[in-house]
Structure formats: structure tokens, C-alpha cells
Amino acid sequence: MGKKIGLAAYLIDDPVQGALFFLGKKLAVKDSKGNIAGIIVETEAYGGAEDKACHGYGKRLTPRNKIIFQQGGITYVYFCYGMHHLLNFVLGPEGVPMAVLIRGVIITEGKELVKQRRKGNPEHHWADGPGKVTKAMGITLADNGISLIGDRIWVEESGLEVPDSEIERTPRIGVDYAEEWAKKPLRFVWKQAMQRIMPSLINASSSSLNKDRVKTACSPTTH
DNA sequence: CTCTCGATTAGCT
DNA sequence: GCTAATCGAGAGA
Numbered sequence: 001m002g003k004k005i006g007l008a009a010y011l012i013d014d015p016v017q018g019a020l021f022f023l024g025k026k027l028a029v030k031d032s033k034g035n036i037a038g039i040i041v042e043t044e045a046y047g048g049a050e051d052k053a054c055h056g057y058g059k060r061l062t063p064r065n066k067i068i069f070q071q072g073g074i075t076y077v078y079f080c081y082g083m084h085h086l087l088n089f090v091l092g093p094e095g096v097p098m099a100v101l102i103r104g105v106i107i108t109e110g111k112e113l114v115k116q117r118r119k120g121n122p123e124h125h126w127a128d129g130p131g132k133v134t135k136a137m138g139i140t141l142a143d144n145g146i147s148l149i150g151d152r153i154w155v156e157e158s159g160l161e162v163p164d165s166e167i168e169r170t171p172r173i174g175v176d177y178a179e180e181w182a183k184k185p186l187r188f189v190w191k192q193a194m195q196r197i198m199p200s201l202i203n204a205s206s207s208s209l210n211k212d213r214v215k216t217a218c219s220p221t222t223h
Numbered sequence: 224c225t226c227t228c229g230a231t232t233a234g235c236t
Numbered sequence: 237g238c239t240a241a242t243c244g245a246g247a248g249a
Contacts, residue, residue: 044241053241064234082231083243089239103239121244131242174241229241236241 001035002026002158007149010072010091014043018091018100019188023167025159027105029137030152034110036137038127038161041193042104044172045186047097053178056097067145068097075153077134078143084131085140089148089155102187103130103173105137106197113138124194124201157192166192 005025012018020043028037046054047068055065067076068090076088076099088099105127107114114136118126127136137155148154169185176182183214188200195202 044233046241055241060235078241079233081240082233084242086241103241129242135243172241177240226240226248227246229245230243233240 001028002156004149005155005157007073009206010089010148011093012072012212013048013092013098014027015047015091015098015100017091018098019043019045019186020167022089022100022102022155023188024162024193025192026108026156027102027137028076028109028154028156031110031113033113033140035041036107036110037156038105038107038109038137039193039197040102040104040155041106041190041197042102042128044101044103045187045188046099046101046172047092050181053172053175054097054099054143059097059214062207065097068099070094070145073148075139075143075146075148077139077141079141081129085134086130087134087139094207101130102133103187104128105133106193108197123198160196162190162193164192166196 006090009021022040022043025040026037028035047056051057056068061069064078070090071094072091074090076090077085080086087102090099092098107126114126117138118136127133143153144154168189168191170187171183171185172187
């Protein structure tokens with residue numbers, strides 16, 4: 001097991017910095033049936049200023065969102081669309097709602113267990129979405145609010161270097177209701193992750209990974 | 224491969 | 237009541 005990332009990394013007050021920092025890092029979960037780990041390849045930044053898509057927007061405190069107001073370094077797991085759990089890392093000082101949503105992971109350890117959990121799905125779709133990440137890694141509401149420096153869920157320093165040129169920035173997914181905040185480019189995808197980490201899966205996966213779900217700026221070139 | 228649509232329920236108004 | 241930081245099946249190409 002590699003060295004855990006310490007508390008200081010979670011106490012930053014900029015969710016964008018956090019979303020970038022965790023790309024390429026190894027996320028690990030200790031399960032009674034064995035450890036599962038993978039490289040984080042997609043994140044979204046929430047919070048800061050007046051982010052209307054953040055569950056802590058307006059500083060309304062509710063039973064669901066109270067965790068996101070706590071000091072960074074813990075998980076924020078919540079139940080979404082009636083059937084999915086979504087994993088966030090809480091950032092920042094107490095009282096400030098900030099988090100990074102973990103949207104995609106490439107599983108590198110504990111594959112046998114994940115294969116069972118994600119039965120019926122090809123490997124490149126094991127954890128390529130926020131609901132799939134938690135399902136593959138066995139994360140549920142029981143993990144809400146636990147320490148990320150503990151022995152159940154943690155992030156390791158031994159990550160991979162992610163070149164800036166391989167990071168794609170797009171608006172966040174599924175937050176159309178957030179008015180002007182819906183369009184802000186706060187989603188980060190490590191485009192070349194699969195070929196860097198699991199090149200053997202490229203053949204099987206063709207070109208569907210990292211597709212643009214959201215239109216990006218038009219190219220100013222040609223014509 | 225892409226697109227559409229139904230599933231299913233906690234949390235809020 | 238209504239909506240939601242989504243997924244996967246099914247149909248068409």
C-alpha cells in the first residue's frame with residue numbers, strides 16, 4: 001500500500017485546484033472481501049463563491065448536505081436519482097461548502113471483486129461514471145462523512161503524472177438547473193488515461209471513452 | 224456506435 | 237408533489 005495523502009491536501013480553499021490535484025491519483029477502498037483501488041480519471045469541482053450547483057449553495061443546512069460544510073478530508077456520499085450513490089471528497093475549512101465529485105476511475109486492483117459487482121459490463125465501463133464508481137468499489141451511504149485519512153477509503157500519493165495537454169475541461173454534467181453555473185467548465189477528464197493505464201483495453205473499447213457530452217467551443221480555424 | 228426513455232426514492236418546498 | 241451531480245436496456249445505424 002502506498003502512502004496516504006494527508007489532511008493538508010484537502011484543506012485547500014479552491015475546488016478547481018482540488019479537482020485537478022486528484023486526477024491521476026490512486027483511490028483505494030478496504031473491503032471485507034479485499035482491497036479495491038483505481039486511478040481517478042474524471043472529476044468535477046463544486047462550491048466556492050456562490051456555486052448554484054453545489055449542495056451547499058446559499059448556506060442552507062439540511063440533513064443531507066451538512067457533511068459538505070465540515071472541514072475537508074472526509075467523504076460526502078449521497079443518494080441520487082433514486083438509485084445511485086455519488087462519492088465526493090470534502091475540501092476546505094469548516095463552514096465552507098466545497099467538494100470534488102469523483103466521476104471516473106480505472107480499476108487497477110481488486111479486479112475479481114469488481115468484475116462480480118459490475119457483472120455484465122465490459123471492463124472499460126466498470127467505473128466510468130459517478131454511480132458506477134461507487135457500485136464498483138462498494139461505497140454506500142454508510143461511508144458518508146468518514147475520514148479520507150482512515151483505513152476504509154483513502155487516496156495515495158503514488159499517483160500518475162497527468163500532463164496538462166491530456167486534461168479536457170468541460171461544463172459539469174447534469175446541472176442544467178444551475179443557471180449561469182451550469183455552463184462553467186468545472187469538469188476535468190484525463191483523456192488519455194485509458195491508453196496510459198490500461199492500453200490493452202483500447203482495442204475493445206474503441207472510441208467511446210471520453211466522448212464530449214457537451215459541446216465545446218468552436219474552433220476559430222480554417223474557412 | 225448513438226439516442227431515447229424508464230427506473231426508483233430521499234430530500235426538499 | 238417534484239426533482240435529482242445517473243444508469244442500462246433496447247432500438248436504430
